[in-house]
Amino acid sequence: MTTPPAPALSVLDLVPVRTGQTSAQAVAASLAVAERADALGYRRYWFAEHHNMPAVASTTPPVLVAAAAARTRRIRVGSGGVMLPNHSPLVVAEQFAALEALAPGRIDLGIGRAPGSDPVITQLLRMSGTTSDVERFPSHVSDILGLVSREGATVRFSSGGAHRQAPEPYTVHATPAADGTPDVWLLGSSDYSAQLAASMGLPYVFANHFAGEGLERALEVYRGGFRASEATPEPRTFVTINAVAAPSAEEAEARALPQLRMMARLRMNKPLTALETVEEARSALTAEGDPAAESIMDAARARWLIGTGDDVKAQVAAFAARHGVDEVMISPVAGSFDGEAMDAAPGRLQTLELLAA
Secondary structure: OOHHHHHEEEEEEOEEEEOOOOOOHHHHHHHHHHHHHHHHHOEEEOOOOOOOOOOOOOOOOOHHHHHHHOOOOEEEEEEEEHHHHHHHHHHHHHHHHHHHHOOOOOOEEEEEEOOOOOHHHHHOOOHHHHHHHHHHHHHHHHHHHHHHHOOOEEEEOOOOOOOOOEEEEEEEEEOOOOOOOOOOEEEEOOHHHHHHHHHHHEEEEEOOOOOOOHHHHHHHHHHHHOOOOOOOOOOEEEEEEEEEEEHHHHHHHHHHHHHHHHHHHHHHOOOOEEEOHHHHHHHHHHHHOHHHHHHHHHHHHHHHEEEEEHHHHHHHHHHHHHHHOOEEEEEEEEOOOOOOOOOOHHHHHHHHHHHHH
């Protein structure tokens, strides 16, 4: 039996925050993981955007990307993704143009249209008028593509007064003299972004680490409807997945438990907390005895890759072959045991090291 070739590996980081950990410690732990991923040869390292979640400190991807770029030498760093309806397209373009200037040739701008939080926080984020209109997402993507280009984008304004003149062109650049641009990716968990990415000739990533289903359909829609562009002459995509690798299958299952319980709370709309330690998760699971939560955890567990390094490596290769991609972005969801350093993430580091071995 032929073993599928090993795909390139990348990392998605939500900057998890566990019980007793400060935001500063969580960020320090994630930056250490980014440094290690760089040394291990991972292709890219992306930060997600989420808001007002006790267990997630990745609220501002551009800030985290800048910090990671300063701590790494080779790996591509970027957003997975910036939730564009929360922001002005010009601000996003300026941020990532500046990042491209800081780390030339190493910046990815992944863009999504989901809110990244609950309705109240979404309303606070979107107090910016028309830029918050989700229906304008395609035009805002086009705006960003133009703004970060060397040529810039052209807007037109009508002059006021009694003798209104024809609209006059006004050129806008995200940075004065770009000699490179970030790679722009569209992200999504439904057919919508797959269709949009295909029509615009952009690279596309399906949020498989979060979505329960729809990966095969989204990739089919993207590849089937793709229109070549100068920057992307052929469909370009990879897949994301949650993974935990450890020296033993028992340890891997234990380290997966806190994130599985967090996923169940999300799906059941229960109050969110900081990420439990392994010991806390075990104790709560026994005390609560909630069949509905356990059913959600079992369903999620079936889609995650959990086991020894060799087992998970084989599963990653098979997963990539099944979906016809040469890259897999790992979301290392390994939790921590009581007593492990607050400013480190040994379980996540261990996962990346075993998969790269």
